[in-house]
Amino acid sequence: MALQLKTFESVDELYDFAAQFLQQKVKEGAKTFGLATGGTMQPLYKNLRQSDVDFSNCTSFNLDEYIGLPIEHPESYFTYMQKELFEHKPFSKNYLPNGLAEDADAEAAHYNELLAQHPVDVQLLGVGENGHIGFNEPGTPFSEKTHVVTLTASTREANARFFNSIDEVPEKAITMGIANILQAKEVLLIAVGEKKRAALESLVRGEVSVDSPITVLQQHANVVVLTDLNISLA
Numbered sequence: 001m002a003l004q005l006k007t008f009e010s011v012d013e014l015y016d017f018a019a020q021f022l023q024q025k026v027k028e029g030a031k032t033f034g035l036a037t038g039g040t041m042q043p044l045y046k047n048l049r050q051s052d053v054d055f056s057n058c059t060s061f062n063l064d065e066y067i068g069l070p071i072e073h074p075e076s077y078f079t080y081m082q083k084e085l086f087e088h089k090p091f092s093k094n095y096l097p098n099g100l101a102e103d104a105d106a107e108a109a110h111y112n113e114l115l116a117q118h119p120v121d122v123q124l125l126g127v128g129e130n131g132h133i134g135f136n137e138p139g140t141p142f143s144e145k146t147h148v149v150t151l152t153a154s155t156r157e158a159n160a161r162f163f164n165s166i167d168e169v170p171e172k173a174i175t176m177g178i179a180n181i182l183q184a185k186e187v188l189l190i191a192v193g194e195k196k197r198a199a200l201e202s203l204v205r206g207e208v209s210v211d212s213p214i215t216v217l218q219q220h221a222n223v224v225v226l227t228d229l230n231i232s233l234a
């Protein structure tokens with residue numbers, strides 16, 4: 001597997017590296033960025049906001065969106081992205097799945113068509129505590145493209161911290177599938193904090209298995225992993 005694991009003693013250094021990595025990709029001509037949400041990405045987007053990076057000739061595709069949250073809800077990924085990045089660093093075009101589409105399956109199919117027209121140069125990824133990438137929960141076949149997913153109880157619990165209560169966390173989402181993620185030319189994955197240890201260990205030491213979706217990245221040719229965790233490769 002072509003996986004580079006970079007371990008940082010300080011998260012500030014990690015996010016500096018990540019921001020510079022993306023800026024370098026823009027300079028090298030990357031045009032299409034796959035973007036992620038979650039707490040992990042907030043310091044990166046802050047860093048990019050404060051940088052002189054210019055995404056105005058670039059296109060973005062977000063990994064996922066909750067189904068049924070009003071677009072102006074502070075935790076919709078649409079609003080998250082506007083606030084964290086797009087209002088400050090405009091792109092030529094931003095794509096996110098529409099979680100309010102009347103027919104969510106048709107919306108997923110449409111997103112796949114858009115992705116087919118815009119191959120992703122660099123895909124940014126976080127990871128869920130259960131190893132999910134995007135919202136591809138354990139058990140998701142690796143062949144899935146963008147699809148509708150029912151979130152696991154553990155993912156809803158993990159994300160409840162962003163809402164007033166767990167009851168407000170949507171039960172469904174639209175997510176790029178693992179097949180889409182594997183199409184990206186390069187993947188930059190960030191895993192920070194002890195809660196991500198088991199998932200990261202499964203990537204670097206475990207067998208490829210749908211039980212931990214992150215392990216599929218062992219099959220990708222170009223993955224850079226940034227972490228503050230000491231993970232032994234043995």
Ligand code: GLP
Binds near residue numbers: 036037134135
């Ligand atoms: C969320 C998102 C993922 C994200 C993950 C980790 O549910 N759908 O894209 O990588 O869970 O989130 P966090 O960075 O908040 O730990």
